Amino acid sequence: GDRLTRRRASSSRGGTEAPEPTTIDWADDLEQLFGSDVCQEVLGEAVGAGRAAAAELLDPDQVQPSIELLRQVLSLAGGLPEARADKLRRLARRITEQLARQLARRLQPALAGLSTPRPTRRRNRRLNLARTVRDNLANVYRRDDGRAAIVAERLVFQSPAKRQMDWHLTFVVDVSGSMSASVVYSALVAAILAELPAISVRFLAFSTEVLDLSGQVADPLALLLQVQVGGGTHIGLGLLAARAGIKLPTRTIVVLVSDFEEGVSAGEMLAEVRALVGAGVKCVGLAALDDSGTARYHQGYAQLVAAAGMPVAAVSPENLARWIGDVIRGDSRSPA
Numbered sequence: 001g002d003r004l005t006r007r008r009a010s011s012s013r014g015g016t017e018a019p020e021p022t023t024i025d026w027a028d029d030l031e032q033l034f035g036s037d038v039c040q041e042v043l044g045e046a047v048g049a050g051r052a053a054a055a056e057l058l059d060p061d062q063v064q065p066s067i068e069l070l071r072q073v074l075s076l077a078g079g080l081p082e083a084r085a086d087k088l089r090r091l092a093r094r095i096t097e098q099l100a101r102q103l104a105r106r107l108q109p110a111l112a113g114l115s116t117p118r119p120t121r122r123r124n125r126r127l128n129l130a131r132t133v134r135d136n137l138a139n140v141y142r143r144d145d146g147r148a149a150i151v152a153e154r155l156v157f158q159s160p161a162k163r164q165m166d167w168h169l170t171f172v173v174d175v176s177g178s179m180s181a182s183v184v185y186s187a188l189v190a191a192i193l194a195e196l197p198a199i200s201v202r203f204l205a206f207s208t209e210v211l212d213l214s215g216q217v218a219d220p221l222a223l224l225l226q227v228q229v230g231g232g233t234h235i236g237l238g239l240l241a242a243r244a245g246i247k248l249p250t251r252t253i254v255v256l257v258s259d260f261e262e263g264v265s266a267g268e269m270l271a272e273v274r275a276l277v278g279a280g281v282k283c284v285g286l287a288a289l290d291d292s293g294t295a296r297y298h299q300g301y302a303q304l305v306a307a308a309g310m311p312v313a314a315v316s317p318e319n320l321a322r323w324i325g326d327v328i329r330g331d332s333r334s335p336a
Helices: 002-011 023-034 036-048 067-077 082-111 129-135 181-194 220-226 235-244 266-278 299-307 317-329
Strands: 140-142 148-150 167-174 199-206 210-212 252-257 282-289 312-315
Touching (some): 167 181, 181 220, 282 317
Parallel strands (some): 252 282
Antiparallel strands (some): 140 148
16 A cells, blocks of 8 residues: 555665565555455464464464464574564464364374273272173072063273373483474373373473473474474484383383484394383384474384384374274284
8 A cells, every 4th residue: 555655665765775665554555455264374384384473463363374384483482582582472372272273183083982981890970881881690589579670780880080090101202302293292192192091191302302292282283382492313312211111011002203303323223122121111203293294214214113012103193092002902003
């Protein structure tokens, strides 16, 4: 409009370079020309491409959530003053909540039944009437009035929703390179699985050190904000930390998320894989956990890890959830 023409005319005085509008001016013009929805969509794409200034103009209530957008917002928030970073963290909270809801819906079919209370002989207030009747059919008799009755010698109950956890899942996530899509997906999937009464979840982030973020697993944004990205890659150390926390190996699942660019000791990495597998732990290595289906990883080390007993694959969150569900149900096929 006229305002844009005047700004370009005034900005070109005293030089010959092409005028460059500020991000705010650019967003104002975009909104006037195409409306708020299109403006927010373009701003989101700009942030995804790394333009920090555009992030502060995003409306949390209108933004289209994506893994790439969340990665960039988290990265930008880490390098800004507290007052500006706080606004981006609020935006990240909104994006994370939307992504978690979307992903939970996607994973629901793969996890169906894992949160259903199971029959138990342990007495409580929730009688499983159908199972009790079925288990006592041999005790049916006729009353004096001719009606059938049953002697319930064996009562069956429903296990409480907050029963002791049946399975224990540990994510061991490589954060040596960057806040990759696999790291974000790992946090989101861990939070979704932690909601199931059948599973307790631990989350270990590693580079050449290990950070136990299990206390934040129910809040993926709080977890991601504590991830310290960078450093070398010591996979053996991450697996050792996972093994140290295992109490019931045969009811434990370890999910290693890494590019397998081991930088300290391949021998230690393989020894830890063998120790876990030998103890009866169900293990899987993920070269990528995202929706792309492609991964860049050290194929030689990944092949050695697979030969040691930990299958390696690049999978979607649905395939990982399906594999975890199958393991818990008694089928431990590969997630690939």
